[in-house]
Each structure stands twice: as C-alpha cells, then as structure tokens.
Amino acid sequence: xxxxxxxxxxxxxxxxxxxxxxxxxxxxxxxxxxxxxxxxxxxxxxxxxxxxxxxxxxxxxxxxxxxxxxxxxxxxxxxxxxxxxxxxxxxxxxxxxxxxxxxxxxxxxx
Amino acid sequence: xxxxxxxxxxxxxxxxxxxxxxxxxxxxxxxxxxxxxxxxxxxxxxxxxxxxxxxxxxxxxxxxxxxxxxxxxxxxxxxxxxxxxxxxxxxxxxxxxxxxxxxxxxxxxxxxx
Numbered sequence: 001x002x003x004x005x006x007x008x009x010x011x012x013x014x015x016x017x018x019x020x021x022x023x024x025x026x027x028x029x030x031x032x033x034x035x036x037x038x039x040x041x042x043x044x045x046x047x048x049x050x051x052x053x054x055x056x057x058x059x060x061x062x063x064x065x066x067x068x069x070x071x072x073x074x075x076x077x078x079x080x081x082x083x084x085x086x087x088x089x090x091x092x093x094x095x096x097x098x099x100x101x102x103x104x105x106x107x108x109x110x
Numbered sequence: 111x112x113x114x115x116x117x118x119x120x121x122x123x124x125x126x127x128x129x130x131x132x133x134x135x136x137x138x139x140x141x142x143x144x145x146x147x148x149x150x151x152x153x154x155x156x157x158x159x160x161x162x163x164x165x166x167x168x169x170x171x172x173x174x175x176x177x178x179x180x181x182x183x184x185x186x187x188x189x190x191x192x193x194x195x196x197x198x199x200x201x202x203x204x205x206x207x208x209x210x211x212x213x214x215x216x217x218x219x220x221x222x223x
Contacts, residue, residue, distance in 0.1 A: 036209065036210070045214065048209065097169050098169070099157040100157060102154070
C-alpha cells in the first residue's frame with residue numbers, strides 16, 4: 001500500500017505564509033490522486049478544507065489555497081491567524097478506489 | 111442542512127463486534143457515497159472504506175477486509191459500519207463522512223477486557 005507523507009510539524013508567525021505538502025511513495029502526486037485537505041482541532045471532528053487539489057468548501061477561509069507543487073500536493077496558508085492552529089491531514093486516492101491519509105501536520109501559529 | 115449523526119459511544123470486549131450507525135439528513139441519501147474513517151488515540155486518520163448509498167457497492171481497506179461490513183438502509187437514510195473480532199488496536203473514534211464536505215460527530219469505540 002502507498003504511503004502518504006506530510007511534515008510532522010510546522011510553525012508560522014501570525015500573518016505569515018506557510019506551505020504544507022503531501023507526497024506519495026509511488027511517485028509524483030497528480031490531479032488524478034484527487035488530493036484532499038482536512039483541518040482538525042483538538043476534540044473536534046475533522047473538517048474538509050479542500051478537495052480535488054484546489055477546490056474550496058464554502059467554509060474554507062480565502063487565505064487557504066491548494067495546488068500541486070514539486071510533485072506533491074500543497075496547502076498554502078497566507079496570512080495565518082491564531083485560529084488556524086490545528087492538525088492538517090491530506091488524503092490521496094489510488095486507482096480511484098483506495099484512499100490513503102497522510103500522518104498529519106501539526107501547525108503552530110506563534 | 112446536511113447532517114450526519116452517529117450513534118453513541120460503545121465499550122466492547124476483545125473478540126466482540128460493534129455496529130456504528132450514521133443517520134443522514136438534509137440531502138438525497140442515494141446521491142452520495144459514505145466513507146468511514148477512524149482515528150486511534152493520538153494518531154492520524156485511517157481510511158476504512160466506502161459504500162455507495164445508491165448501489166450498495168463497497169470498497170474496504172485491505173487491512174480490514176474480512177472483519178468490516180458497511181451497509182446502508184435507504185428507507186431510514188442510515189449507514190452502518192460493523193467491525194468484528196475486535197482487539198485493543200480497534201480502540202478509536204469512528205467517523206462517517208461524505209469526505210468532500212460533511213462529517214459525523216464521531217463515535218468512540220473502546221475495546222477493553
């Protein structure tokens with residue numbers, strides 16, 4: 001089974017910009033992996049921020065954007081806010097049927 | 111509004127089975143797949159599989175095949191996930207989700223002797 005990799009932790013200053021990435025052990029991530037991004041705060045269920053690489057949900061703040069970058073899926077946060085401190089997970093789809101989650105990135109806004 | 115409301119917490123002994131329900135409302139149930147995801151304490155998300163609410167077609171994670179069954183009841187717009195032969199490694203919060211948007215609140219399943 002494929003392994004999906006994310007940075008274990010990242011720190012961003014308030015108002016700063018940070019990029020989280022999502023890689024695949026099978027090679028470059030493409031739009032065909034339908035990358036998703038999820039945000040989870042302690043004690044809460046996950047919340048879907050982004051689907052199919054760069055499509056936002058209605059509740060996704062405009063400061064989040066999704067892309068493919070250097071063979072990985074990327075979630076960029078521009079203008080970080082204290083409320084963005086959370087765990088961010090990505091998922092990739094393989095052969096359109098199997099989904100694998102990354103291990104998550106703990107984002108600190110400090 | 112779309113809601114996925116899950117059943118309450120469960121405590122099971124090793125070797126037992128658990129069945130978690132996910133009541134959907136606010137949308138046409140048959141139009142969306144339901145995915146099940148679990149999260150062990152302090153760990154990341156783990157994809158368990160999905161079921162087409164339209165056809166009942168399922169696709170399970172390889173490591174759970176033979177122990178998990180996902181079903182739907184279109185008359186009550188409810189999805190179910192049953193996991194058998196439980197071990198302590200199955201202790202986790204179990205979520206139903208449409209993945210692209212809405213999630214259930216989660217159901218804590220604790221496996222302990």
